[in-house]
Amino acid sequence: MTKEPIKSHEDLEVYKMAFDAAMQIFELSKKFPKEEKYSLTDQIRRSSRSVCANLAEAWRKRRYEAAFIAKLNDCEAEAAETQTWLKFAVKCDYLNVEIGRKLYGRYNQILGILVTIINNPSPWLIKR
Template sequence: MGRGNIKSHEDLEVLQLAFDAAMKIYEYSKRFPVEERYSLTDQIRRSSRSVCANLAEEWRKRRYQAAFIAKLNDSEAEAAETQIWVKFAVKCNYLDIQVGREIYANYNQILGGLVKMINNSSIWILK
């Protein structure tokens, strides 16, 4: 994973994956029970969207390696949190187990991309 022809945060593959996963969560979470509106539904949507928002922020903080890595760590934490909410949704029978596995796997891929960016942060920093 390198900079290549990446001109904005929108070009980051990890952001594209995170955005698609967040939209998938949004669509499935529409079916969650109304009593979960202010708990599970809100939390899973918030954390999945936060991965994307933090990636946009980290892109703008590439002048400072520590700030860049801190934002990537925030994205990583939100992705892991989303996985926990997915597990709750499956255990509460709000998500089909196969759908839950698919979304969980999407977030494993996102986490892998974030870790690669963290481990190779120097190539992303603006000189």
């Protein structure tokens, strides 16, 4: 079985994982209390979506290794921030422990892929 070539950031497995996780967080956060609307709810939605947005930007900056890595570092930071918000959501009883653990684990997978790319960006860069 041959893999399809990656034509866009949307073809990246890590992007698909991050997008799915962000959408799951969006759906789950609809049940968070109203008093969290401008704090935890907004923050967890923003950080989870930022992983995807920064991946899109990183993909377009592949001509310049430093710019590519900088954007991937932003992805990494946003993924870690999302994990922090997930822990708050569980501790505040807004999110079921098991669901929180699964999502936290999903972000560990995302972080692992990002670190792998950051540590070896060459295959991803656009050759001049």
